[in-house]
Amino acid sequence: MKLLRFGPAGHEKPGLVDASGVIRDLSSVVDDIAGATLLPANLAKLRDVKTDTLPTAPAGARIGPCVAGVGKVICVGLNYSDHAKESNMAIPTEPILFMKPTSAICGPNDHVEIPRGGEKTDWEVELGVVIGKTAKYVGKESALDYIAGYCVVNDVSERAFQLERGGQWDKGKGHDTFAPIGPWLVTADEVADPQNLAMWLDVDGHRYQNGSTRTMIFDVATLVSYISQFMTLQPGDVIATGTPPGVGLGQKPPVYLHAGQTMKLGIAGLGEQQQLTVPAKGTAA
Template sequence: MKLLRFGPVGSEKPGMLDSDGQVRDLSAHVADFAGDAVSLEALDKLRAIDPASLPVVAEPGRIGACLASVPNFFCIGLNYAKHAAETGAEPPKEPIIFSKATSALSGPNDAVVIPRNSVKGDWEVELGVVIGKAASYVSEADALSYVAGYCVINDVSERSFQAERGGQWIKGKSAPTFGPTGPWLVTADEVADPQNLKVSLDLNGETVQDSDTSDMIFTVAEIISYMSQFMLLQPGDIIATGTPSGVGLGMKPQRFLRPGDEMVVRVEGLGEQRQTTVAAD
């Protein structure tokens, strides 16, 4: 299934994309997509619904983030070999885990707001993983069975906030609109191999990131298993699994976001995002 949320900010409705690409209204069956509503059990109930029985949404309008809210918005740093190399960092021996504020969550085509005092805004196409059942001390062999689905994420970052202001990375990752997510939550059964997906990002019509998930240092299964040794992963948690090479930080000379820039963000089979950057009020 391809699940999505449509409508104005704060008034989104849950929907399903049918085989003809039409949006079908799911609001009679689920209040919204968040937490237990995207558990494996909840998704099985939605899977049993005939899409043809659902009302067609002729003009869905704005597409919101594919999840209404998330318990945790986790990220994995330096998880592509070529990206680690372009930043001059040694490949990590264990996954680097950090968080984005959940308030960064935004729609896939919403404007990205460059915050006040930002001088080094950056882009990061990422494969997003949504957890579908509580995961604690999970083996790598079983890890993918805990996945509800996958989505496109742009882990927008402010590098000076992240690396030059002390403390943790979270403050460079968490401004409002720094977490475009979607357009769809694609259920795990539709993704044969999460380590064989093309990922790309275009900036102002130029392809700056062009890779695939086989370049990950730690696979999705390794990440889930590893994280579950230290914390309880919950239904609706998102994990952004890292970005490939081609970020502005790694360019020579470095290149950073300015108002009016346009980003097109893609993960194979999971849809496309389009964002324009604007200055904060």
């Protein structure tokens, strides 16, 4: 299944994409694509829903983040050896973890803000893993059983904040809109091999990233198992599994985003995102 959420920000409704590509409203079936809805037994019930009886979403409806109520976004740094090399950083011997605040989450086609004082805002197409049941001290051999599905994530980063302002990476990873997620959560049963997915990212029509999950240093099963040794993973948690080469930091000379540019990115079978970069907004009234 391709599950999604549509509607104005903060008021999204749950939906799915039917066999003909039409978005159907799941509001009469589930409250949201979140929490208990992602448990294996409840996903199985959703597969039995007769989609042709469901109302369609309004034409042109905004697509929101594909999962709601995210407890945490755990990110994996330098998980592709070529990306580590282009970043002039050592290839890790075990996964590097950092967090994005849930306030960074936005829809796959929402605007991405360039932070105030930001000088080196960068892009990163990543495979997102959405947890489907509680995972604590999980073995690698069973780790994939804890995954509800997969999605596209753009791990937007402000490199000056990340690398030049002291402390850990989080301050360069956590700005509002720095975690576009979606368009869909593709359930795990429809992804035959998460380690064989082509991925790409363009800026203003120029292809910068063109990679595959085949070249991850630590595969998805390893990551779920590893992270569960340090924190409990809960339904709706998202793991961003790292990015292939081609980020702005790695260009010679480096290339960074500025307001008025368009990022377009995707992963085979998981859909595409498109974001316009805009100046950061002030505090909401």
